[in-house]
Amino acid sequence: MKYLEEFRDPELARGLLEDIRAAVTRPWALMEVCGGQTHTIIRHGIDQLLPEGVELIHGPGCPVCVTPLEVIDKALEIAGRPGVIFCSFGDMLRVPGSDRDLFRVRGEGGDVRVVYSPLDALRIARENPDREVVFFGIGFETTAPPNAMTVHQARKQGIRNFSMLVSHVRVPPAIEAIMTSPDCRVQGFLAAGHVCSVMGVEEYPELAARHRVPIVVTGFEPLDILEGIRRTVRQLERGEHTVENAYERAVRPEGNPAARAMLEDVFEVTDRAWRGIGVIPGSGWRLSERYRAYDAEHRFEVSGITTRESALCRSGEVLQGLIKPHECEAFGTTCTPRNPLGATMVSTEGACAAYYLYRRLGTPAALEVTPVG
Amino acid sequence: MCLAVPGRVMEIEERDGARMAVMDFGGVVKDVCLEYLPDLAVGEYAIVHVGFALQRLDEESARQTLELFAELGLLMEEFGDPWEAAAAAEAGGAGAEVER
Ligand code: SF4
Numbered sequence: 001m002k003y004l005e006e007f008r009d010p011e012l013a014r015g016l017l018e019d020i021r022a023a024v025t026r027p028w029a030l031m032e033v034c035g036g037q038t039h040t041i042i043r044h045g046i047d048q049l050l051p052e053g054v055e056l057i058h059g060p061g062c063p064v065c066v067t068p069l070e071v072i073d074k075a076l077e078i079a080g081r082p083g084v085i086f087c088s089f090g091d092m093l094r095v096p097g098s099d100r101d102l103f104r105v106r107g108e109g110g111d112v113r114v115v116y117s118p119l120d121a122l123r124i125a126r127e128n129p130d131r132e133v134v135f136f137g138i139g140f141e142t143t144a145p146p147n148a149m150t151v152h153q154a155r156k157q158g159i160r161n162f163s164m165l166v167s168h169v170r171v172p173p174a175i176e177a178i179m180t181s182p183d184c185r186v187q188g189f190l191a192a193g194h195v196c197s198v199m200g201v202e203e204y205p206e207l208a209a210r211h212r213v214p215i216v217v218t219g220f221e222p223l224d225i226l227e228g229i230r231r232t233v234r235q236l237e238r239g240e241h242t243v244e245n246a247y248e249r250a251v252r253p254e255g256n257p258a259a260r261a262m263l264e265d266v267f268e269v270t271d272r273a274w275r276g277i278g279v280i281p282g283s284g285w286r287l288s289e290r291y292r293a294y295d296a297e298h299r300f301e302v303s304g305i306t307t308r309e310s311a312l313c314r315s316g317e318v319l320q321g322l323i324k325p326h327e328c329e330a331f332g333t334t335c336t337p338r339n340p341l342g343a344t345m346v347s348t349e350g351a352c353a354a355y356y357l358y359r360r361l362g363t364p365a366a367l368e369v370t371p372v373g
Numbered sequence: 374m375c376l377a378v379p380g381r382v383m384e385i386e387e388r389d390g391a392r393m394a395v396m397d398f399g400g401v402v403k404d405v406c407l408e409y410l411p412d413l414a415v416g417e418y419a420i421v422h423v424g425f426a427l428q429r430l431d432e433e434s435a436r437q438t439l440e441l442f443a444e445l446g447l448l449m450e451e452f453g454d455p456w457e458a459a460a461a462a463e464a465g466g467a468g469a470e471v472e473r
């Protein structure tokens with residue numbers, strides 16, 4: 001698709017940057033919520049190109065990073081059981097639990113399989129009726145609908161040897177938590193475009209008004225990010241705080257109604273602990289009563305786990321935008337993507353990994369055209 | 374994992390009681406579930422995440438956005454400070470910075 005390449009056009013980027021420069025009269029701190037956006041920003045050096053005073057704070061929007069340690073430990077426990085086929089997205093493999101990771105469990109003989117789609121896990125269950133197949137269901141509002149559909153299909157098709165370890169998180173309560181934190185420096189949000197593709201924008205006007213903070217729905221290409229920043233800065237300079245959609249090509253105001261209906265059917269809102277941050281009220285989804293039979297936590301006895309977090313890792317502060325990754329002492333020394341101490345170094349969307357990958361390899365690849373996916 | 378990517382529908386079929394498509398992601402071909410976008414047609418684009426099409430990609434608004442961006446560049450040339458622009462060009466300024 002040609003126009004996607006155009007969304008990385010350096011000439012257009014220059015125009016947007018100039019426009020941002022012309023608009024800025026004082027310093028502003030903006031948070032990009034989504035880890036995918038953090039990656040675009042660091043990879044293309046957008047944070048370094050911005051006029052002085054405009055700071056990007058990296059948000060907690062990496063689902064791998066914020067999955068609570070307790071849930072990781074439960075996953076490791078289940079994955080190690082005989083007779084279980086444990087299916088997960090690839091980027092969970094190296095996320096450290098209290099004393100090992102899924103990769104290690106596989107090395108010790110556990111049947112851990114990487115799938116591209118949750119439907120692959122369902123197919124594996126169909127093909128292995130004598131085994132218990134468990135899928136690790138994590139992610140934000142973008143990943144929750146595929147996982148919800150998979151549980152729904154399991155029930156519809158009467159597949160009984162399938163269950164899901166569910167730890168989904170929701171963005172709006174996280175924004176609420178960030179804005180009400182006493183350390184909060186965030187003055188505007190670039191909202192995660194793909195989350196809004198599913199959920200629409202209805203959840204945001206109330207948040208924007210109550211916290212007097214502009215929220216601009218933003219895409220993932222370099223120009224998308226610059227446009228999100230441009231609109232947020234423009235609002236701040238004018239003293240406005242409304243919700244704008246700068247990612248119209250993929251976000252309708254109502255989101256995807258079919259996906260939202262399925263979410264409502266399969267999941268229910270619950271309080272959820274975010275790794276490194278703590279419990280955020282109403283910030284998660286778990287399987288609803290009707291689907292309890294597919295809940296791996298009910299099927300397997302995994303309570304009473306005691307967790308042990310790395311004492312060195314400061315990923316909680318990174319996730320809340322309080323420090324930048326390289327301010328962590330372990331960064332690039334005892335903690336690297338090959339040997340991560342915290343989840344923010346493991347996940348390709350984690351802020352620590354982004355800094356490690358792009359900063360350590362020299363200057364950022366400023367707006368080079370590289371195909372996505 | 375959270376990266377949703379745009380793809381183009383090549384074929385559509387029912388499989389295991391679900392509406393499925395074969396989609397092209399710039400040369401990489403994958404199976405995609407269309408249950409959330411049941412009226413997506415062959416040739417159309419959608420944002421796909423972990424094997425599910427989640428939202429139709431609207432090429433028309435993509436064009437509009439790009440036009441807006443282009444216009445912003447033009448406006449700068451029209452109303453920007455020519456002295457500043459000249460100085461920036463001399464110092465290998467903004468443009469060079471972007472291409473750095
Ligand atoms: S660099 Fe490693 S140890 Fe430091 S905060 Fe990031 S993940 Fe944790």
